[in-house]
Every structure is written in C-alpha cells, then in structure tokens.
Amino acid sequence: MQARVQLASRCSNCHYLTETMQHVLFHYSRAMEVWRWLSSKVEANLVTDSLESVLNIMLCRWDNDIRQMVICVVIHCVWHIWLIRNDNKYNGRNSSTQALLASISRSISLSSNLMDCKTRFWNDRRLLVKFNIRLTFVPHKIPKQVMWYPPLEGFIKCNSDRGSLGCPGHSITRSIFRDSKGNFLGAYASYVGIHSTLEAELMSVMITMDYVQ
Ligand SMILES: [Zn+2]
Numbered sequence: 001m002q003a004r005v006q007l008a009s010r011c012s013n014c015h016y017l018t019e020t021m022q023h024v025l026f027h028y029s030r031a032m033e034v035w036r037w038l039s040s041k042v043e044a045n046l047v048t049d050s051l052e053s054v055l056n057i058m059l060c061r062w063d064n065d066i067r068q069m070v071i072c073v074v075i076h077c078v079w080h081i082w083l084i085r086n087d088n089k090y091n092g093r094n095s096s097t098q099a100l101l102a103s104i105s106r107s108i109s110l111s112s113n114l115m116d117c118k119t120r121f122w123n124d125r126r127l128l129v130k131f132n133i134r135l136t137f138v139p140h141k142i143p144k145q146v147m148w149y150p151p152l153e154g155f156i157k158c159n160s161d162r163g164s165l166g167c168p169g170h171s172i173t174r175s176i177f178r179d180s181k182g183n184f185l186g187a188y189a190s191y192v193g194i195h196s197t198l199e200a201e202l203m204s205v206m207i208t209m210d211y212v213q
Contacts, residue, residue: 012089031081069112076107153180160208162200171195173204
C-alpha cells in the first residue's frame, strides 16, 4: 500500500518557506522591493505584512477625495508582484527592478488618469504629481454671508446644524442658543456616530429638542 503524503508548496524564490499568498505578496524578495519603493515614494513607513495594514496607513494619510486613487496604487503593486512571481515561476524570467517599478508607475498613471482625481489639499497634490497623475484642483468655497435675525423679546432662538464626513460617515450635531439681544445662552456639539446626511440632520433636531425640554 502506498502512503500518500501531501507536500506543502515551496516558495520558488527562497526554496525554503511555504508559498502562502501572504508570503508571495509581502515576504517574497521581489515583493519587498515593491513595498520599499512605495514607502519611499509616498514618504511613509508602510507596515507591509498584510494588505489591510498597507491600505490602513495609505488611507489615513490622504484625503477621502483621492481614496480611489490610493487604493488603485496598492492594487497595481499587488498585481505586479503576482505577475512577476508567475513570470519567474512558470517562464523562468526575472525582469529587472527598474523595469518592474517603471511598469507599476505606468499602470498607476494610466488608470488613475481615467478617474479624474479632484483635490483641495497640497499633500494630495504632491502624491498625484509623484505618480504622474493629472489632477483637477478644486478651489476653496467662497464663504457665504448669512444674516442672523434675533428672536422676539422673551424668546430664545436656537440655530442647529450637522456635519458629516461622507454619506454615510462620521457625523456631529451642534446648536447655539441666543436671546433677543443676541446674548449667547449656551451651545453644544456632540458626535453621533456613522449616519447618512438626512439621519444626522434629523438627529440634530431631536437632540436640540431634548436640550430645549
Ligand atoms: Zn520565499
């Protein structure tokens, strides 16, 4: 009777460790070249042991406006690591680091330019320029003048509003209470969790009503 022993797949690069997806994408020597290059390109200390840790650092560093583009950068890095591993394993080819990084840069530039990246922030612009991405600069909004009219004597006026970072997104509500002479009577601001714009607006009204009671 023949005993069947299943052998774990050995890494074709180091011929020592088991070739898991994590090993190929993060610990394979060619993968490490790519992550080192990306770390210096984005001037960040990337923790390159999982896709989640790379994305977490990248997404915290730049504004939501260019979120898609930041994800695109990471995806192209992962895709090229996979391609170069396959080319080496199945075709015996080993392209140079320079050719690999140039190919990643071209792919990032090509696909990001189709996204029409818009940004208001200098830090974001620097990143886009580094990857040769055409950017649309969004000018800051011109402040709108608003007139505030006092309430009738003996009444208190409350102005409330909400703010959300995205929809749905982290939301806050705030209100200010003033009398007929415009005297400040009180105010509050509180974080209400992740909500849509409409939910945050309604919560703002409800919380304000609670304060009034
Ligand atoms: Zn290996």
